[in-house]
Amino acid sequence: MAKVLVVTSGKGGVGKTTSTAALGAALAQMGEKVVVIDFDVGLRNLDLVLGAERRVVFDFINVVQGIANLSQALIRDKRLENLWLLPASQTRDKDALTEEGVGRIIAELRTKFDWIICDSPAGIERGAMLAMRFADEAVVVTNPEVSSVRDSDRIIGMLDSKTAKAEKGEQVQKHLLITRYDTGRAARGEMLSINDVTDILATEMLGIIPESQDVLRASNVGMPVTLNDANSVPARAYTDAARRLMGATIPVLVPAARKGLMDRLLGRRAA
């Protein structure tokens, strides 16, 4: 049965789009049929991260308004035949996306795909609400840092009250994905620890993605990180997270700190 998964956070710039692309690609690599939808009206970026920016013809709002049908707007990935993109519109009129229209399109996508992954815009306004509205499951993307954790808490509250599932008295299944985890700063005690974050948010852990140059390199060339360098640390962390989404039980590892030269010379230890 198709699953609708929203990737959300409240706070901006924490890694939602990166994670949508990486998880979508990892699931597609596992043989699942996946569509990723960019909900960031006016600021589309998922096409760039996936390297499809030159091929966009129609967008989400064109489909909602009936200017194009779904099959015309969906862009198939050139490397992964199971991965498709529905790009966001660049229009400035954010009200063009209606709840009725989004619901209709998601219902249609449910008949064609195994996973429908919605890349939410930042904030808690209309766009973020629409992205989570029809979700069965949610990936809450959090950086180990106070303002991000606080925003995630608000988003979790919204997932429990404002979604179609919540209104039916059901639960959206929530997963916590910690991204941009800086092993060096964690070792020096300069960052909230994983335990701090999971204690506060009390949500099942999907994975920990380290801060990594590999993520930037992948987005420079327009490849999901799981495809660009499958053996890199972030790619493996995203692939494990995708396996957990598929129901596998894999222990979550906290990325180990590689001690810097100065730390080693000075014999520094974590505070």
Add this chain to the structure above:
Amino acid sequence: MINFPRLFGGRTASAPVARERLQILLAHERGLCGQPELLELLRSEILAVVSRHVTLDAEKVRVTMDRGNLVSMLEIDIEVPNSAEGWAVAS
């Protein structure tokens, strides 16, 4: 196999690729030849003209785009039915 450039930290840089991709994209978003959204305009007008003569079945129309540096490709494939029912009344 040992990857020497990687061993010495000097693997192929990704920034130049990023730069070129952005240049192409932004040139299109800012408007080619001073005409914003030229490709979009062509697309919708071509489809409008064709639909005056043929009943267009959205499933039978395929539009693809490839925005390039010097040239872009706009491809419109329209499956035109041979039977009489497929033809709209030409005005």
